[in-house]
Amino acid sequence: MLTAVRSRSRTALAALVTLTALALAGCSASPAEPGARSSPGQAASPAVPSGDAFPVTIPSALGDAVITKRPERVVTWGWSSQDAVLALGVVPVAMPRNTYGGDADGVFPWDADKIKELGGATPVLLSSDSGEVPFEEIVEVRPDVILAPYSGITKEEFAKLSRIAPVVAYPEKPWALPWQDQVEIIGKALGRSAEATALKERTAAYVASLAAANPVLKGRSFLYGAANEADQLNVYRASDPRVALLGDLGMTVSPSVAALDADPKAGSYFYNVSYENVGKIEADVLVMYFGSQKEADRFVADPVISAMPNVRDKRFAPIVGESFVMASSAPTVLSIPWMLDRYVPQLAAAAAKAGA
Template sequence: MRRFAPALALTLGALLPAASATPAPTSMATANAAATTRVPFPVTVTHALGQTTLPARPTRVVALGPHALDLLLSLGVQPVGYGEAAQLGVKTFGSPIRQIRYLGSRVTSAPLYVGDRFKPNMELLATLKPDLIVGEDYASAAYPALNRVAPTLLFTGTHSGDWQKSLPVLARALGREDRAAAVLARSRAVLNGARRALTPWAGQRALVVWNSGGQNRELYTVLGPKDWTGGLFQDLGFRLALPGAPDPAMTEGYRTLSVEALGALDPDVVFVVASGTNTPTRAANDWKASALAGRLRASRAGRVYFVPIQLMGRIRGPVATELATREVRRQLGAR
């Protein structure tokens, strides 16, 4: 367990805005209306890389990646720094980042872009003088260096149910436990409402796959219920179309198949998540150009839909749950 002395205060003017205790304007505002819990500090919390003690309530927080940003925004915290997915090729290194896909309208602090969410620039991070860094355990190789800059919490966020476990831990570290309870209640209400709207689709066999396009355009990774995306579709009332059980390859929620092998799953509906640097448009064009994909019953019925990985697989928090659910309803015409 590592302990930290409080960070020295540093004022850099408007360039480095402090984390805000005011919730960003979002559809989750009702959830954020709960009063902030006054947790006595120091506080010790357990996360994917061990235990971390925060000597005082954090006010300058860095979000490494959209998943961490989602969690922070849902708790009403605005970051001073942000690391994005490298696949997006963001070029504003060291400057305020304003183009944050799907979450940008909720960010009011103009956080500085610190580089790759898993390999951020440590020198730039240090200039921000954060008193908390939040990220995912994919950044575990950088964890010792991150900890030298500020107390760091890394969470596991890829599986269904992960963010619901991480959020209360982060809320405790931030002194905002009441907000976590409200966010969880809001998310349950969103899913319940979506299930009602999607009643005509209840029980339909949905094939949910990643596809990175390019040289791998004929390969599809089937997502099972343990994966966040697969779990979301199951929560919405679909039955996941999966390879024959028992299938050890699906233990973690993933199995890569050729487009030819997808035919054996015989889904009622297909959702293709354009992964890597692929886009829904390119994924749709590749699908339509494949004679094998066209033979699927779902293709013949016009029930194949294409969605972006940033929304449907990288953010994976309460805000993403609401936005992704809204996108599924839109594509299926379930208003």
């Protein structure tokens, strides 16, 4: 999860304000003439019909974004906003570098495929490993809009970013926006609402087709977890997008998810269950993610875990590999087909054992 930005010195803040002024001035410059060399990502955006009217105001939990004209230079922040932007035919001028799950450059495979399809260059990749918003890097690419609806930016970060360009943040809670809402919000910000609606419908139809092709999933209960802390499971609440995606396949959240939740109003998208309580988990299928097969093997080798009925009876459907972890953790119109084509057969096999 993103962390709060550490305080800057007065000198650094003054430099940021100066750079911001330069960036805003640059954004008002005339667009490049046809055939002119453009910055990374910009040239790949295809011509689009008139679409939505501008200006447009997009509210969020942190404040409004007032976008006066169709954005041409788009910056994304967070785990997955770039997916919706690319799916709508626009290559961002900058997006986060993802060393976890990304290729050698830090680009997710489904994003790399889409950039290639659009004929674009790899965008400027923003420093993201520390979790801090790289304000100066964002200033340098002179954005027209900053899209961060699936992120953890704070009120203070929102205010600083808004000095650079309009910022589209999350409507309610950080790290909790369903993929349907994400593509809709980003479509509105880019003046491509009709295209966004079509994308949403096409993706929903794809998920529905997988559900129809795998009826064994219908009604099967599941618990979605992770083993990120010693001797504890991270259990994801029903509102988390990764959990909701399995619900779209016809599965149901195990009652254990609510029963074991000691503080359901905590506001986080997951809670912890100690290994001494994993015997209380009742679910047809246990779904968990691991960065590597080695991690998955180490998890099931623990005597407490190997004794769990789900693991013992092979009703365990692990998501393995960093790219798969990211594709499932922040599902989008691009990552959903990339991941589910490969994962659903494994999930269906585990669900089938629940009825054996």
